[in-house]
Amino acid sequence: MSTALITGASAGLGASFAQELAKRQTDLVLVARSQDKLQQLAQDLQATYGIQVEVIPQDLTEPDAASKVFERINQKNITIDLLINNAGFGDYGVFSQSSRQKQLKMIQLNILALVDLTHHFLPQMQQRGSGSIINVSSISGFQPLPYLSIYSSTKAFIISFSEALWAENQHTGVKILAACPGPTETSFFAAANFDQSAPESLKQQKTDSPEVVVQEILKALDADDCTVVTGRWQNHLLVNLSRLLPRKTLVQIVEQQFRPQK
Structure with a gap:
């Protein structure tokens, strides 16, 4: 039986990945900050599907967090066949008026933790000649997003990084995938402070279910x-706008759409 490590596993896409993989009889290692939520999810999945679930409460914005997770897994002699770097968050607003600490934590989680975990587990997969890594990006990684400037930049990094690793590993037996969902039914928008000043058009945009998103990612x-x-066809249109419009025009249009309400 294979084992998957999922970060940000206590809710949203992470919990949906856990649910779908448990159905497929995959053992799990769940990582997130909330120990209570992780333990409840683990108990439910073990009882329902008869799989093994390990829980690692860990804030991945802390220094050396990825190394702590890696060491814990090695101590338990667990082999990770699928790494899902799902943990991440955004922050909506004018960059110069945003919390400096929150922006740096976003980079730490969305980029540094993802890179560090990948660097820990990829060599083991290469040595075995098998394994997979899913790095969760976003359609926002395909163009700059004013008022989500750090978030969209971290997601652009993930796409570029993952595609480069995919090319490097074509003949190693290891699969690498950049997963780019559009708006999804999760707590992302509330956590990113969209509810406070975002335009109504953004608040009311249609979302895809996390279950469908996860199934599409695993199929890819x-x-x-x-x-x-x-997700929906609009997502595919949006990621290709940079090919159709001058970049200056595109970013001006996006700025108008995302401009906070006064």
């Missing part, structure tokens, strides 16, 4: 794609 992984854009 099976096909050994390097990148997948999930």
